[in-house]
Amino acid sequence: MAAKVKVSARLRPFVNNETSDDAVIVNPEEGTISISNPRPGATDRFKFSFTSCYDQSATQEEIFMRDVQPLIEHAFNGLVCTVFAYGVTSSGKTHTIQGNVSEPGIIPRVVKAILERKHLMDQGSVSIAVSYMEIYKDDVYDLLVARENAPKLPIREDMNGKIFVANLSEKSIGSFQEFDRIYSHACKSRSTGSTNLNRASSRSHALLTLTVTKLDVSANKVLIGKVNLVDLAGSENNKLTGNDPSRMAESSAINKSLTVLGQVVHALNTGASRIPYRDSKLTRILQDALGGSSIGLLICNLAPGVKFRQDTLNTLNFATRTKQIENRPVVNERDTRPAAKPHFAAAAPARAPLGPRQSAAHARISMGGAGTGSHIPKLNGFGYNPASARPSLGGQFAPSAPPKPDPLENLEEKITKAVQQEVERRLAERETQERQRIDELERLERERTAELERQAEEQRAALMKKHDELNKLLKKTLRKAEKENQRVSEGDSLEAKVLSPKTAKRIAMSYVSLGRAYLTTKQPDYSEALSYWQKAEGYVPDNKALKKRIAELQIAIREGIPFRMLKSARTSHSVDSPSVASPSGSRDHKESQRLRLRHRKASAKAKGELVQTPSPSKKKRDAAKQQKEDVFLDSDEEMEAACDEESSKERATSEMLA
Numbered sequence: 001m002a003a004k005v006k007v008s009a010r011l012r013p014f015v016n017n018e019t020s021d022d023a024v025i026v027n028p029e030e031g032t033i034s035i036s037n038p039r040p041g042a043t044d045r046f047k048f049s050f051t052s053c054y055d056q057s058a059t060q061e062e063i064f065m066r067d068v069q070p071l072i073e074h075a076f077n078g079l080v081c082t083v084f085a086y087g088v089t090s091s092g093k094t095h096t097i098q099g100n101v102s103e104p105g106i107i108p109r110v111v112k113a114i115l116e117r118k119h120l121m122d123q124g125s126v127s128i129a130v131s132y133m134e135i136y137k138d139d140v141y142d143l144l145v146a147r148e149n150a151p152k153l154p155i156r157e158d159m160n161g162k163i164f165v166a167n168l169s170e171k172s173i174g175s176f177q178e179f180d181r182i183y184s185h186a187c188k189s190r191s192t193g194s195t196n197l198n199r200a201s202s203r204s205h206a207l208l209t210l211t212v213t214k215l216d217v218s219a220n221k222v223l224i225g226k227v228n229l230v231d232l233a234g235s236e237n238n239k240l241t242g243n244d245p246s247r248m249a250e251s252s253a254i255n256k257s258l259t260v261l262g263q264v265v266h267a268l269n270t271g272a273s274r275i276p277y278r279d280s281k282l283t284r285i286l287q288d289a290l291g292g293s294s295i296g297l298l299i300c301n302l303a304p305g306v307k308f309r310q311d312t313l314n315t316l317n318f319a320t321r322t323k324q325i326e327n328r329p330v331v332n333e334r335d336t337r338p339a340a341k342p343h344f345a346a347a348a349p350a351r352a353p354l355g356p357r358q359s360a361a362h363a364r365i366s367m368g369g370a371g372t373g374s375h376i377p378k379l380n381g382f383g384y385n386p387a388s389a390r391p392s393l394g395g396q397f398a399p400s401a402p403p404k405p406d407p408l409e410n411l412e413e414k415i416t417k418a419v420q421q422e423v424e425r426r427l428a429e430r431e432t433q434e435r436q437r438i439d440e441l442e443r444l445e446r447e448r449t450a451e452l453e454r455q456a457e458e459q460r461a462a463l464m465k466k467h468d469e470l471n472k473l474l475k476k477t478l479r480k481a482e483k484e485n486q487r488v489s490e491g492d493s494l495e496a497k498v499l500s501p502k503t504a505k506r507i508a509m510s511y512v513s514l515g516r517a518y519l520t521t522k523q524p525d526y527s528e529a530l531s532y533w534q535k536a537e538g539y540v541p542d543n544k545a546l547k548k549r550i551a552e553l554q555i556a557i558r559e560g561i562p563f564r565m566l567k568s569a570r571t572s573h574s575v576d577s578p579s580v581a582s583p584s585g586s587r588d589h590k591e592s593q594r595l596r597l598r599h600r601k602a603s604a605k606a607k608g609e610l611v612q613t614p615s616p617s618k619k620k621r622d623a624a625k626q627q628k629e630d631v632f633l634d635s636d637e638e639m640e641a642a643c644d645e646e647s648s649k650e651r652a653t654s655e656m657l658a
């Protein structure tokens, strides 16, 4: 018979000066919880409905009576019931499961209820035992043994696919005082610590199991029921808890196991082919309560207020998914009659490891076959230990016919052991293969990366080579262009240098004429004239008259005064006094020379020097030289005509040079 996991939700009151608000509202009558939409500006509320919803005024008694008490009956009928408290840190899980002296929680109430029921029944036919463990940083510890001696306990799977914690101790209890003594002592061993949100925050998941073994003499069977009470550690937001590094390690183990729990619930809801029970110890141990053969009750503890709103929403979403999970509760019973001795060959091959679902069905079938003499009792639950699976009679009930030793029991243990060894061997083998496969993949990845790096290096080298070549070419081209540029700028002077003096003078004459043309128009252009005369100067750099004339023209331009053209260059002005030139030509020139000479004599006399009057022959030579120079300027028109003839020859030379 399928039974869905029951879900109830409990909102704790505001504690420790928390600011109260109505972010979370519970309606117990309706069985709903509404929570305001955390999106900024949103005014709507999300609504969730569960089997039972408890508001801040709900008492421990109320919760126990309504949701937990009915489970006790199931435990006495050989079923396994699992109650787990889920919620964010400080939401009240420990308060609900464990409680305190003034407000005892589910654990003490269940123990009392079971003991009361036992007392009502035939005293000798029921025995109660307790085991208590914690999962701390994904390791399982026995809380009933002193912590310093407590080893990490392994989780095993029996041949029927049932999960059990190997070597977990179990203590039988006959009274509440006895239980209280054991439990109070064990609680001291539980890992708790202080965080910003909870002074005594659980740093581990704690699982307390009460095993009820009931002997039904008339039916020749023993029923073994269990109540598992699980106080999960709370999911933690490390920003809020202010955890230090050691707390962070605990927190990450807590959060990881809760994440796997969520994944298990999701996988069960979506009918996934693989349920990730094995991904954490918590889910492995809770396997039977989630999609297995036990009855499940999830209590969602909610912290009130806006501060926890997102966590509350997450919890409620998880709860909504969990309530879809279906379990198939199975009665755990065991035939007390001595079994007929089967032939070994018939017994040995009968058992093959089964999956959890198959095993549940299988358990049902084999348990229903009491009297066939061939079945082996099945045990479910966390505290199951093959070695201690048989009901601990311990004088608590006295069966009328004590069962004879079952020859198959040893065989079962041997087979269980052999199967476990084989499973472990295969798992190790698979792990090795997987590791080899991963190694191989990593090696291939490394090779591929190296190859890609090599190719990239090659490409880079080729690009660098190309870059160097282009660089060289560019430099060469630049050098060539530079030379070309230099050659062009040096063109004129170069041309002037290679020409014969006569030809150079003729070219200069042409430029002088051109310059003059700009000076003799109605609107003279001094600048143009100057540029032509400067070009002419390049061809006759030693011509003083031209130099002088250029200087005069420059002064006229600079001073903005008129420059008068002379027929003759024999001006009476020095370069420094470029005023209007005398139109009287050579007479002025002679006069100027005469004046200069007189001036020199006068200054020499003042200095006491002797100034020689040039001899007539020297005078004649100077005059001829001067005339030669002046011809260049005075009769350029005639010179131009003479130049025309040779100009074609010179042009060819110039073009060649260009």
Ligand SMILES: Nc1ncnc2c1ncn2[C@@H]1O[C@H](COP(=O)(O)OP(=O)(O)OP(=O)(O)O)[C@@H](O)[C@H]1O
Pocket: 011, 012, 013, 015, 087, 088, 089, 090, 091, 092, 093, 094, 095, 096, 198, 200, 201, 202, 203, 232, 233, 234, 235, 301
């Ligand atoms: N229903 C309640 N009534 C009064 N006080 C409550 C109730 N629920 C919780 N508290 C108080 O709130 C505080 C936090 O509760 P509790 O320790 O049970 O949280 P938790 O969920 O177990 O936290 P953690 O996951 O950190 O262990 C405690 O001081 C507890 O006494």
